[in-house]
Every structure is written in C-alpha cells, then in structure tokens.
Amino acid sequence: MAEQAKVPAIRFAGFTDPWEQRKFSDIVNVCSGKDYKHLEEGPIPVYGTGGFMTSVDEALSYDRDAVGIGRKGTLDKPYLLKAPFWTVDTLFYAIPKSDMDLEFVHCSFLNVDWKSKDESTGLPSLSKEAINETIALVPSFNEQSRLGDFFYNLDNLITLHQRKYDKLVVFKKSMLEKMFPKDGESVPEIRFAGFTDPWEQRQLGELVTTTIGGGTPSTSNPAYWDGEIPWIQSSNVLEDTLFDVDIPKAITQKGLEESAAQIVPENSIAVVTHVGVGKLIYLPFQYSTSQDFISLCGLKGDARYTCYALWKRLQEDLHIVQGSAIKGITKEDLLEKNLPMPSVEEQAQIGVLFSQLDNLITLHQRKLELLQNIKKSLLDKMFV
Template identity: 25%
Template sequence: MAIKFYKETNFKDLENTSREIGINKIPKEWGVKRLNEVSNIMMGQSPPSSAYNNRGGGLPFIQGSRDFGDMYPSITTFTTICNKKAPKGSILFSVRAPVGDVNIADRELCIGRGIAAIFPTNTLLNSSYLYYYLVYMAPTIKRQSSGTTFESIKKSDLEYLPIPLPPLEEQKSIADVLSTIDREIENINNLIEKTEKLKKNLMNLLLYGKIRIKKENNIYRFYKETNFKDLGNVSIEIGINKIPKEWEVKKLKDIVIKAKMGGTPSRNISEYWNGDIPFIKAQDITKTGKYSYQTEEYITEYGLKNSNAWIIPKDSLLLSAYGSIGFLKINKIPIATNQQIIGIIPKEEIVDIEFLYYWYLYFQPFWNKFIKTTTLPHLTQEIILDSPVPVPPLEEQKSIADVLSTIDRKIDLLKRKKELIIEVKKWFMKKLLTGEIRIKILENDNKQ
C-alpha cells in the first residue's frame, strides 16, 4: 500500500475551539470532539510506599515522567498494591511537573498521581494518532497548568481538550508517517550510543597505551603494547598501574607555560563590560562541543585590568573547576574567563593541546577524589596543577587525538542529522495534525 501527500484547500473554521488548541481551521470532512467523548481518562493514585519493591514483585509502577523514555517508560519500581491500572497501549500523560511529557504503556502498569492514562473508547479514535496529537498539544496543555511552586493540571483540563478527528484510516496513516520518522530517530540514537561507546573504549586503550599508534605514509597502524613499566603510587590517581616504557607521567604544572584561574570584573561598573574582549563563564563550558569560537559576554580592557581576569591565547585549554567540575573547551580565540575556570597554556614541544583535551575529558570522573566540598564543590588551582598526565611521544599524541577527533566528527554529524530529522518531524506533525497536508491511500504501488 502506498500513500500520497496533497495540500488541503477545503477548510472549516473552528471558532471558539481554536483558542483552546491554537488551530483555526481543519478540513471540512474532519470532526472535532472533546477528549472525554472519545476516550477514558484515568488519573493515577500512588499506592503506599511499603508496597514498592525493585525485585519484580507485583505490577510495574511509574510515579511520574522521570520514568519516561523516548516513547516507552523504563521500569525500575514495582508495587504489590495497585489502585490505578493503566492498560497496555494506553497513552501516559504527565499531569504534574513537568506537565506534558507523553509515553505509551508497553504493558499493564500501575500509575501514580503524577500520571494520567488515556485510552480510546470507540472507533472514532486511533490510539497512535492520539499519542502524536498529545505530543503536539503538550506545550498548549502545559500553559494551562496551575501552581507556582509545583505546576499541575486537572483531569478536566484533559477531558475538555478538543481533538480534531480525521477519518480513521487517515489517523492511522498520520501515525504511520510519524512513527516512521521516530524509528529513524531511534536508529540514529542507537548509532550515537554505539559510537560514543566505541570512543570511550578507544580512549581507555589509546590514552593508557594498551594499544599504540604508528603513522606511516599517512596511514595509522595500530598494535598491542607488550612492554610496560609500573606507575607505583601514581596508579591510584589515574586508575591504571602501568604505561608503555617509553612514555612518561608528568604533573600538569611541568608541561604548561602558564595555568591560572580567571576573574570577573565588577558588574556594578558599566565601563567594565560590553567591550572587545571575549569573556566565558563556567556554565558556557558545559555546553556541547570541543571548541569555543565566540562568547555571549565581552569585557573592556579597563575591566580586564581591574579584575583577576587575563587573556588566554587561542588554542589553550579551559577547564571548569567549580560546580560542574572537569568540563572542557579549547578556545579558538583569545579569551578571558571567570574565577571558576582555569586557563591552561601547554608547552607545545611537550604536549599536544588536542591530546591534553582528550586526556582530561577521560580523566573527568577521577576529579571526584580531589574535590573540596564547601558550599560549592570545587578544585583548587594547586590540585589541578598537580594532576598527572601520561605523556607519549609528541607524534603519537597527535595521532591519538586525530583518531578520537575523527570519531567526534562522526558523533557530531549524527547529532546534526538527528536535529534535522526532529525538525522534519515537527513540520510533519504541524501539517498533518492540522490537516494542512492530507494523506491519500493509494490502492497499489504503481499509482502516482
């Protein structure tokens, strides 16, 4: 069976209903019903906590949307007492903060008070179509939520929600198109997960010298290392007890020209801000991507001189030392930082900046051993400067960084592809669920 898309030209106005759902018109042959006219809506009720277990006893239990996955919930809790059972295939809608998340019950579930289960009661409504309609309408429903501290919606907010109803076969076709896009997104997610796992495994092998790289005639040759030396006490710090004999382990302070925390000019003095010097904060470091090409804020030369900020030359390493500890960027422009970031200028004749980036990316979990736990968890400048760095021959460092950068580029490409497909899905949802674009089912594949 094939389908054909075509643009609808024959509409009817929704009048008052349009204000509720943000849809002004639908195709003339479509109907409109309130959600409670075509479905049952069951609000969850939490059983006593004494009935909970994680051993698989009783029914799977979900309290709220924290258990939601991309489409189906991930079950970690079970309950031997259940007040509200959601049938398999019902649509799960989050009614307490965060309002509007949507999943599908892939089995019979017990639902807590943060969830509503919705399931069609007649042949006017297809369950998969309902799922995608609620996903599309979630932002609109969320705007109806009440409560300043803890947002929530009432059962009546769902009951009186208008739902446009195409012919049942068209509902199924709409759901099929959108689920096809979802499967492609899932495939890309799986590829991203596998590639990130490959990267992590390669980092372990390459950064510790278990697998070595030689570049010959622009071709990388990998081989297994057999000649190691023990690291003694250093092994506790970096999680491995040996490295190749020709490698060294050095403290960061011995392989840098300069490493120093930054500072923030007073925000009460306007002359310090909106100048020409890029200024980066710790929260900017946590954003995705290896490189920093621009910043949201800029300071003046006057602000620089009247603070502890300093200009870090391009192709240095920026490492967050407060709050979100261990996040990294390589700055591709001269830049100043706040006091929560240490700027690191490596000695190029000893260490490659890209290799150093990947080492500290892999080292990030080990910082937990050194964190100072005051009001805001942090690393001192001294701790960072004393941290150990394996130092292979410089050419091997560059080869290791090249291999890992190639994998990063593949991951970035997959993520961009995923973002594009998500935008395509949003476009199709808007056009198909409002009837701007219609679907016609063709009798056989030979028809155009």
C-alpha cells in the same frame, strides 16, 4: 473559532475539510495507574513519569496501546505505551477511542501546555478532569492516520540518531579506559602498533607554559557585546565532547580592555574551575572566557592528548568524592594533577583518535537536535 482557523498551516494533499473541535474526553479514555508492589516479577513492563521502572506478571492494559501522561511530578512529557503494560499511580494512561489514531493522539498530547493546567501549589499535579476538558482539534481518521504515520517515521529517525549518539558516547568512554594506563600501571590495555615504551607520570604544571583567567564585561553595556572575540561561559561547554562548544556571545575590543577578560591564544584548554568543575574544552582559535575558567596555554606535547588525559583525571577525581558538593578547584590544585604521558608521537595519535570520535559524537548530536527542532516546528504547523 473562525472556520478558516480550523485547518493547519501545512497539510497533506487531498485533505480539505476543516478540523473538528473536540474535548479530550471525546478522543481518549483516561485511566489511572496503580501500585505494583503486590505483583510478582514477570514480563510486563511497569512505567512511571520517567519511563520504564521494572517488570511484573500482570498488566493494566493487555491489548490496548495508550499515551502515558503524568498525574504527579513530570506533567509535560507524554509518551507512547505499547500493550501489555502497567503504570504506577503517578502516571495516567489514555487509551484512544475507536475513531482515533494512536500516533495522532500522541502528537495531540505533545501539543498541549500541560504545565499550565497544574492544579497544585507544591508537587505539580494533573487531574483527569483537566485532561478531559482540554480542547483538541481533530481531522478525519484518514488524515489522522497520515499524520500519525509521518510522525511515527520521524520519531524512528530521531531514535536512530539518539542510539548512534549514545553508542558513540559509551564507546568513547570504553576507549578512554582502555587506551590510558590503569592506576599503578605504565602501559595501557590497547595501544597503537609500534609503541612499546612505558608511560611517565608528569604534573600538569610541567606541561603548561602560562595560565590565563577570565572576566565578564558589564552585560548592561551594549558597547561590550556583539563583537568578534568569542566569549565562553561554563554553561556553553558540552558534557560529552571536548572539541565542540556553543558560543552564543562575543565581546568587543572595548569590552576586553575594560574588563578582566583576556585574549587566550589558540590551541589552549579552557578548564571550568568553579561551579561545573570537571568540564573542559580544547579550542584551536583565540577566545576569552568568564571568570569560571582557567585556560592552559603553550602546552608542551600534544594539546589534544593533554585535554583528554586531564578530563579523564578530573572525572576520576569527581567519582572518588561522589556525593560531595564540589564548588571548584584552585589553580594550584589543578596544576598539581598527575597525568600519564607517552611519547609526543603516541600522544598525537591518541589525540587524533579521540578528536575524531568527538567529531562523530558532535555530528550525531547536531542531527539529533535538528530533527528534534524539525519535529517541534512541524507539530506546530501540521496541527491546529
């Protein structure tokens, strides 16, 4: 390797020496996990390839932190292990040697394509030998420490936004339970001041003026794509928010005219009715969809409220038949769904509340994605 290639694209000021090429066997001791079922319950965490599993009364490492890396199954998700800990036999733990910074070693593990070192034709497998023979480039300990501290702080920021995001999702779920009546009841547990009338049950079909299906223009015809009409497929609809959607494609007027796709008016609800049933999205602008959707248009009352009420109902239906393979829902079955309906004024306040919650969830999700992308880019540019 040329000497000039042994330095990263971005570097902390004051460091100029080239990085040294070393095998992983020179920077870590790779240790094997063990079965824990003979141990008693205790305070020591047990980890597998998916993270924390349980707690026991003994540790494999009492005072040395390490990096966990999968031996079987998930190979490409290395993560930090803080002592004391125990790992199962599908998870190696790599203890940095005395001249290596733990956080730097963790980043070095993150920069390896471990899937390419899979040695099995079945369940993905990684050997100690494959890890030990992997080449890394390593700077001085001082530069390692600077890099380690930097990525440690970046990880803490990512974790902060992940926790905020998770808390908001849980809070929203809780409020959906409390601000809609339970089965057999006509008023919710929590209600805006000034509203006292009982809620009514209404079929969705009574609230919808028209329904519009979708279609997919030929993907091989460039004249149908890169237009100005947003086109949505089920994979673009997010799980945790009903007011945000990823729209990577837009069709042209020609694509619209020469396919089954149709323009859907603004303030409609696009409901996934095939694979992915249960997902839906409120859209305040005109759009078109694939054939996986039925769009509910000209909604009576507050469309945002109806969106949340329908989503809650569909999630309850899915929970009841949990374990069954639900491939879809017909338009007739969809329109027969009963929804709890308060006055239009109360609908509007509930719709505003949950749309604001969704906006907050989206904000933290976007920040989280941005930070994760920044970390990925910096791992590439600050390491060799």
